[in-house]
Amino acid sequence: MDGRKTESIGIINALRRGTVPASGLERLAVGLSVEEEVIGRQLDFAASGGADIKFVCGDYGSGKTFLVARALEIAREKTFVTAHVMISADTPLHKESALYYRILSSLRTAEHENALKEIVDDWIFAIEERIIEVEGVSEEDEALKTGTVERIEAALADISAVNPALAAALRVYYTANCAGDFPLAQAALGWLSGEPHVGRKFRQAAGVKGEVDEVSALVFLRGFMRIIRAAGYAGLAVAVDEVETVQALPSNLRAKGYGNLRQIVDAVDRGEMSHCYFLFTGTPAFFEGSKGIRSLPPLYDRLKIVGADDYANPLQAQIRLRPFDLQKLEEAALKVCEVYADAAAPVDRNRVSHRFMQGMIDRVTTGFGGRVDVIPRIFLREFVDVLDKCGLYPEYNPAAAYAFDREKVKGDLKEEEEAVLEVEF
Structure with missing residues (x-):
């Protein structure tokens, strides 16, 4: 089995489970070419001996998780070692030792996990x-x-x-x-x-x-960077996800977390983290809310967006993601058809026509009160199921057979999706 087919099967399997694929994300990426280019340039700068940092701001459904996974994939393609940290009760922002532990215990290279x-x-x-x-x-x-x-x-x-x-x-x-x-x-x-x-x-x-x-x-992390470089890698790329969870903490712990974040930003700017790239994600409330980084003005001043208008500038400290829309979802469905063809068999475009895809998107979106931003994961999982049934049963007619069942997906929803579905439309 060739590498592309193996990768394709992995992508489709992940979509069946409603998760982000481990590799091949560039084959699913929609509307992120500018952001990917910016991140790629930053990684090149870090590989040359610099250090850089980027913050990704977006609501649920804007694609933060996908962009983080894609960024780390790009980093590994550029021979970086990567790490992915989720801020949580076990790994709070106010404990640098916990961050360090999660970074080193999640190290990954192109060849190895837990590397x-x-x-x-x-x-x-x-x-x-x-x-x-x-x-x-x-x-x-x-x-x-x-x-x-x-x-x-x-x-x-x-x-x-x-x-x-x-x-x-x-x-x-x-x-x-x-x-x-x-x-x-x-x-x-x-x-x-x-x-x-x-x-x-x-x-x-x-x-x-x-x-x-x-x-x-932080001293040990700098020391370990020497090891990474001497082992033949370009550098270390660290993604820190869901930093907005710090807002739920008492004010003293929140302040300490923001202080740690400022320390990392300043260490990067002072050139103390050579060959390092950091990517942090958070919701708009983290960046602009009263319990967010506004509560530490020096940090807010470093990360705020200037000259905000309709022309987003991802070269600033923040990349601001816009929610998924109908056009992006349709493009994603077409990309999934291409991957599915490599993984299994060509998609029957008579049964899975452009018109059917639009109708299916409309049904799932209607089930969530028109909220396109929260359905990409759910839609793609349902869409792969339709592709599977078309491949298994020649008599299967999705235009007549498919119906989105809100009740059946309830047990498989994430917290944000469930909150939307609980609203009566």
């Missing part, structure tokens, strides 16, 4: 290869081990001047692997990622106390 170990191993392997090439030692020579430890420490010397624990954890990881003590090596990797409650044996071997905390989290 922390692969990245560290690639880095160490590159160090060993240089020593073997330059000094002519063999893989069994003790000098290789000694030299590798020295270079691990040297690569992070300036980080160690602030906090030596990062280099110590990597040293233990390497020496434990060399000794065949894989539980200790795994503990070192866990501690490095910010995992809480790592065992005493590791702490004694590394000579560290405590865990990655609020003071060390």
Whole structure:
């Protein structure tokens, strides 16, 4: 089975489940060419040694989740390591240590998910290869081990001047692997990622106390960037989703969260996060509401939109997404037909005609009181079901058989979709 067919099947399977596909998103993207181009330029700048950041503002149904997934896909195509963090009760914005843990535990490359170990191993392997090439030692020579430890420490010397624990954890990881003590090596990797409650044996071997905390989290992230780059990657792209959830917190925690956000923005602007790209998403209330970033004027001043008019400028701090409309939904349906043809078989356009698609969109939209913005996920799931039935049953006539049933989809709705459906139209 060729790669395109495998990708196509993956896309259709994800749509059947109502989720965002893991790859191939450019084949479904509608109306995002300008935003993709802006993000691509920012990633190129970060790859060249800079750092950049972008905020995506949009209501539910505007495509924030899709754009984030597409941005990270573009980043991996450009050989970035990526991470995707959802702000929640477990990962609040006011705890940098929690953000750090989620970033490192969700690292992904084009080849690997949960890629922390692969990245560290690639880095160490590159160090060993240089020593073997330059000094002519063999893989069994003790000098290789000694030299590798020295270079691990040297690569992070300036980080160690602030906090030596990062280099110590990597040293233990390497020496434990060399000794065949894989539980200790795994503990070192866990501690490095910010995992809480790592065992005493590791702490004694590394000579560290405590865990990655609020003071060390950003320092460690900068240090880990060295490893990512030395392992052969262009940089690190981090998407932080649903930052608007911070608005529900007490004012002191909200203020601390916004303070952390400002710290990241300022670190990027000061050039302290070389080869890093950050993408944050939030609702309009987060950017303009009384409990949003307006409550921290210095942060609001950095992120606000200037010269707001009908000509959106995604080069500013914010990309402002507009809700899905009927035209975009129809374009998406046509793209799904193309993908389906690659995944299974050509779509019978006599049964799934342009007229049928428009009628189906109208039925689903009417079921949600005309709210096109909240139905793309639901519509595409129903649409793939129609395509499946056309492929399975030659006698199936969707124009006569299809009817949108509000009651049947209720158990499968997200909170925002359910809120709309509960309204009596």
